[in-house]
Amino acid sequence: FSPVGKMFRAVVRLSTSGVRSLARIRPCYSAPLASRCYSHAKVETDEEFDARWVTYFSKPDIDAWELKKGMNTLIGYDLVPEAKILDSALRACRRLNDLASAIRILEAVKDKSGPHKDIYPYLIQELQPTLIELGISTPEDLGMDKL
Amino acid sequence: MLFSFRMLATRALSLVGKRAISTSICLRGGHGVAKVDDYALPAYFDRRENPLPDVQFVTELSAVQKSLKEKEKGSWATLSNEEKIALYRISFKQSFAEMNEGTKEWKSVIAGMFFFIGMTGLVVLWQRKFVYGPVPPTFESEWKEKEVQRMLDMRINPVEGFSAKWDYENKEWKK
Numbered sequence: 424f425s426p427v428g429k430m431f432r433a434v435v436r437l438s439t440s441g442v443r444s445l446a447r448i449r450p451c452y453s454a455p456l457a458s459r460c461y462s463h464a465k466v467e468t469d470e471e472f473d474a475r476w477v478t479y480f481s482k483p484d485i486d487a488w489e490l491k492k493g494m495n496t497l498i499g500y501d502l503v504p505e506a507k508i509l510d511s512a513l514r515a516c517r518r519l520n521d522l523a524s525a526i527r528i529l530e531a532v533k534d535k536s537g538p539h540k541d542i543y544p545y546l547i548q549e550l551q552p553t554l555i556e557l558g559i560s561t562p563e564d565l566g567m568d569k570l
Numbered sequence: 571m572l573f574s575f576r577m578l579a580t581r582a583l584s585l586v587g588k589r590a591i592s593t594s595i596c597l598r599g600g601h602g603v604a605k606v607d608d609y610a611l612p613a614y615f616d617r618r619e620n621p622l623p624d625v626q627f628v629t630e631l632s633a634v635q636k637s638l639k640e641k642e643k644g645s646w647a648t649l650s651n652e653e654k655i656a657l658y659r660i661s662f663k664q665s666f667a668e669m670n671e672g673t674k675e676w677k678s679v680i681a682g683m684f685f686f687i688g689m690t691g692l693v694v695l696w697q698r699k700f701v702y703g704p705v706p707p708t709f710e711s712e713w714k715e716k717e718v719q720r721m722l723d724m725r726i727n728p729v730e731g732f733s734a735k736w737d738y739e740n741k742e743w744k745k
Contacts, residue, residue: 495621498619522642522649523658523661528621534618562666565651566651567658
């Protein structure tokens with residue numbers, strides 16, 4: 424398989440030319456026998472992900488469709504959104520005059536936590552200032568978490 | 571635009587044939603409008619993975635609901651709990667707790683299982699009585715005793731198996 428052969432030769436050249444060129448070679452070529460064909464695309468960090476979503480929901484003239492699309496996509500990911508993303512989403516609900524969606528978002532986040540029962544209380548604790556400011560009741564306050 | 575829409579439509583007409591166009595092409599002047607089927611419209615459904623459905627659950631609001639929606643535009647802190655629940659129920663059919671509720675179907679399943687196993691048992695008993703012939707004589711206890719004695723005489727598996735467990739001096743099974 425020719426790329427492996429080329430990489431091996433690259434390493435051979437590296438060892439003969441001395442240590443100073445080591446810094447120029449990217450880490451993935453240093454172990455040719457163990458190298459994998461992973462993508463070299465940049466991986467988004469958690470902070471970038473959070474920031475992107477906060478910005479999405481912070482759009483001043485966000486419309487109902489965008490809120491729904493954003494929320495459904497976010498719930499589709501294999502993670503529980505951070506408090507700041509939810510804060511931004513709840514404020515978007517306020518701009519859209521949609522209390523029902525705000526309560527639904529809280530329910531969805533609790534459901535998304537699955538067996539990790541400590542995530543939801545933590546998020547509610549973090550969001551408490553926003554909930555009070557906007558006047559959003561949690562599903563528990565309304566008794567909607569029971570049947 | 572070089573071509574008007576009508577010209578394009580007439581070109582399409584000549585290709586497709588006059589009869590086929592009535593249900594599919596929207597002509598100018600509103601002569602023919604495509605029929606929109608129910609299933610093609612955005613639908614409401616309660617799913618865990620789709621928390622905010624495309625449409626509200628209640629599409630036609632009563633007067634009370636309409637005034638509530640107006641009140642929603644103001645501060646939410648002024649809404650009572652009942653009003654908040656009412657607003658929720660306008661937009662959504664079931665809460666997460668309700669949609670995730672299990673059914674009692676498993677009881678029917680287990681009951682059905684036991685029933686059919688029982689029925690099968692009855693069939694087997696009937697078969698034993700009325701279908702199968704007598705069991706061979708080799709199953710009788712007298713025969714079996716003679717069989718075991720023969721096996722011991724032949725020293726079947728004398729090292730670790732059958733005859734190894736027989737005490738030949740005392741003529742009994744080893745303790």
